[in-house]
Amino acid sequence: MRRAMPARISAALLLAMGGGAALCLLAPSAQGADAELGRYLSSECTTCHGASKSDSTIPIIHGLGEVHFVEVIKAYRDKALPNPVMQNIAARLGDEEIAALAAYFATAKKPK
Amino acid sequence: MTNITRRHFGIMAGASLSALGLPVLSAPSLAQGKPRVVVIGGGPGGATAARYIAMESKGAIDVTLIEPQKTFTTCFFSNLYVGGFRDYKSLTHNYDKVKKGGVKVVHSLATSIDRDKKQVVLAGGVKVPYDRLLVAPGIDLKFDSVPGYSEKAAEVMPHAWKPGAQTQLLVKKLNALKDGDQIVMIAPPNPYRCPPGPYERVSMFAHVLKKKGHTKSRIVILDPKPAFSKQGVFTEGWEKHYPGMIEWQDPKIHGGIKGVDAKTGEVKTDFTNYKPALVNVIPAQHAGKIARDAGLTNQTGYCPIDAASMKSTVDPNIFVVGDASIAGEMPKSAFSANSQAKVAAMVIRAELTQSRAFPARYSNTCWSLIAPDDDIKVGASYEPVDGAIKASNAFVSQRNESADLRKQNYKESVDWYNGITADIFG
The missing domain is CATH 3.50.50.60 (FAD/NAD(P)-binding domain)
Known part of the structure; x- marks a missing residue:
């Protein structure tokens, strides 16, 4: 899994840049994400994000694009984004875990 | 005294258990059915665990939540009611969505735990058998x-x-x-x-x-x-x-x-x-009476647990989450209880259905309102280290923070309340 990560990230970045070819690259890497791990880790996020609305301070993350998700979590991990709650959550997430979470939330529906 | 079987729980939802004449089912026939998880206490720890076990096992585990009250008023955010920022009704939640999520909710008082027979005894003497029991009674006041x-x-x-x-x-x-x-x-x-x-x-x-x-x-x-x-x-x-x-x-x-x-x-x-x-x-304070009576507490008055699973160190078939547990460096809070419940739910599923187990991850944040739009927070991540739950990446609000940041904290706390109560009660 760890060796697969660079391909995933580069695919994600290509997509972020608008590269059409990235779509082809993204699909196989998304399948490589650890779905069960993503689902387990997501329960930590749901505590705060599970009832978010469009105007909430805590944003909706269900359905968030994978690329954006990875970028934001890594920015929190690097403390480039300010909220200490999110910095704290992101601090212990490895790249593989962030990828698993991103893949999970990309298709997850907000709890009803 | 009778045993409750899974077959009868559907009938009994909302009915007075002690008023019903229930058959006794022999142990072998119980063992042939789905594994049974019983949860005592419908607060942030218990209700979260019950919901997550039912939701994630997709019907493979029979989950029963025992809670005497038909609605639950949260202690967290009750200070905002004291300060006039919220009304009482906004703190009160029902179990409708917990039931819809596949949990059998029994509104009765659990009076004791028979650990040898793996049964919870309810007021009126009805017995509820379990394969795994999760105890989340909160605190009692001394x-x-x-x-x-x-x-x-x-x-x-x-x-x-x-x-x-x-x-x-x-x-x-x-x-x-x-x-x-x-x-x-x-x-x-x-x-x-x-x-x-x-x-x-x-x-x-x-x-x-x-x-x-x-x-x-x-x-x-x-x-x-x-x-x-x-x-x-x-x-x-x-x-x-x-x-x-x-x-x-x-x-x-x-x-x-x-x-x-x-x-x-x-x-x-x-x-x-x-x-x-x-x-x-x-x-x-100390752990709720049922945990003390069942011998799940130590000299501190709270329940020792395994840091990687929230399993009682006294009984391998019992898990304790929330305020009643000794959760190392985690504070006694609804956030902690909710977090611990998810770890316990994951481990219980793994034990009963051979689903995948993952390393325990815990977290907590506590927000406190000092004055209108002036809200402070403290939090940390937690993991098992050398047999105890230890904090890492701890943070706390600082002096001289901007009014905008404190106002943002307050809005965040309100959104958190909506999120966590939805996570607990559906």
Whole structure:
């Protein structure tokens, strides 16, 4: 899994840049994400994000694009984004875990 | 005395269990069915665990939640009701969505646990068998930890440390105060539910008094501890918003809390006798009675657990989450309970259905409101390290933060409340 990560990230970045070819690259890497791990880790996020609305301070993350998700979590991990709650959550997430979470939330529906 | 079987639970939902004549099913026939998880306590720990086990096992595990009350009023955010920021109704939640999520909710009191037979005994004698039991009874108050205090005395000097009528009584007494009246709070010793809670509550007292123009009123906190959670930023906030109104006394100042007299309304310390108009006594605490009676507690009065699973170190078939557990460096909070419940739910599923197990991850954040739009927070991540739950990446609000940041914290706390209550109750 760890060796697969660079391909995933580069695919994600290509997509972020608008590269059409990235779509082809993204699909196989998304399948490589650890779905069960993503689902387990997501329960930590749901505590705060599970009832978010469009105007909430805590944003909706269900359905968030994978690329954006990875970028934001890594920015929190690097403390480039300010909220200490999110910095704290992101601090212990490895790249593989962030990828698993991103893949999970990309298709997850907000709890009803 | 009868056993409850899975077959009969559907019929009994909402019915009085003891009123029904139930057949006894032999142990072998029970063993042939789905694994059974019973959860005692429908608060942040218990309801979260029940929901997650039912949701994630997709019907492979039979989940029963035993909770005597038909609605649950949260202790967290009850200070905002004290301060007039929320109404009581907004803190009250029902179990409709927990039931819809596949959990059998039995509104009855669990009176004891027969660990040898792996059964929970309900009021009326009905027995509920389990393969795994999750115990989340919260705390009980040790009334006699404050001399003169009792359950009866709490009708005059409310603790309001368990949600419900006590919180409403405290608010009634607070709103009846006149300018110049004094409030005395006796704060609890460690460890207790919601470490910043007493100090947020005092902030809310002061806010109500200030709003009413009570410039002559004073609040005294008699604390058995030498320090308290988020002390630096609480103290800064009190000086800013309520100058001269709040006096915090540690044991060096009051010399020892000698006791209360509910008949005369007096509070005595080693140095002073107070006769305040409102006394809020928050006594010492320990794990809920059912956990103590079942022998799940140690000399601390709380339940020792395995840091990687929240499993009781006393009984491998029992898990304890929330305020009743000894969760290392995690504070006793709804956030902690909710977090612990998810780890326990994951481990229970793995044990009963061979689903995948993952390393335990815990987290907590506690928000506290000092004044309108001035909210502070403290939090950390937690993981098992050398057999104990240890904190990492801890953070706490700092002095001299911008008003915008504090306002953002408050909005965040409101969104968190909506999120976590949806996570707990569906």
